[in-house]
Amino acid sequence: MADYFTHFSCLLDVGTPENAAQALVLFAALAKDEEDEVRSDGFAVSIDEPGSGRLWIRDEGSGDPEQVIGFVRRCAAAFGLTGRWGFQWANTCSRPRLDAFGGGAHVLDLATGETVDWISTDSWLAIVLAGDDPDA
Numbered sequence: 001m002a003d004y005f006t007h008f009s010c011l012l013d014v015g016t017p018e019n020a021a022q023a024l025v026l027f028a029a030l031a032k033d034e035e036d037e038v039r040s041d042g043f044a045v046s047i048d049e050p051g052s053g054r055l056w057i058r059d060e061g062s063g064d065p066e067q068v069i070g071f072v073r074r075c076a077a078a079f080g081l082t083g084r085w086g087f088q089w090a091n092t093c094s095r096p097r098l099d100a101f102g103g104g105a106h107v108l109d110l111a112t113g114e115t116v117d118w119i120s121t122d123s124w125l126a127i128v129l130a131g132d133d134p135d136a
Contacts, residue, residue: 002095005062010087011048012055012072019079020047023055026074038070045071057087065089069106073113081110091122 014023027045030038042064048054055075057068065087072085086107093100102125107116127133 002093002097002100004100005059005092005094006065006089007059007092008043008063008065008068008087008089009056009058010068012057012075012085014053014055014075014079014081016053017047017051020053020055022078023075026078027071030071038074039064039067042067043071059089063089065104065106069108072108072110076108076110076113083110084108084116085110086116 012023014020024045024047031041042059044058044060046056048056057071068087075081076085084107086105088103088105090103091101099122102121104118104120104122106118108114109116
């Protein structure tokens with residue numbers, strides 16, 4: 001039997017060490033709120049280095065990119081973040097399987113929480129192999 005994994009590791013600059021500490025409180029609250037659509041069980045968060053305003057967001061064995069995006073949106077709203085932020089992930093498998101490898105990337109406008117762009121290599125590959133224009 002094969003095991004499937006989604007891996008990622010990225011930084012989110014929340015501006016100040018105080019904001020970073022508050023973001024960890026926000027993250028911990030997500031673990032307790034079973035009714036919230038954003039869950040903290042799909043990734044881990046810590047302060048990048050002591051005194052930093054950056055959060056290190058990563059999977060712990062396998063993660064959920066959608067949950068990361070939801071958490072980043074919450075942080076952006078809570079701390080008034082602006083600019084663009086993005087990350088990429090890799091889908092892997094413990095055994096060779098034809099449909100087991102791929103990945104994607106997602107870019108957010110932090111001020112609005114809107115998606116700027118995203119890509120999934122799985123769907124991109126299928127589109128291109130079918131002869132369709134992925135940019136149309």
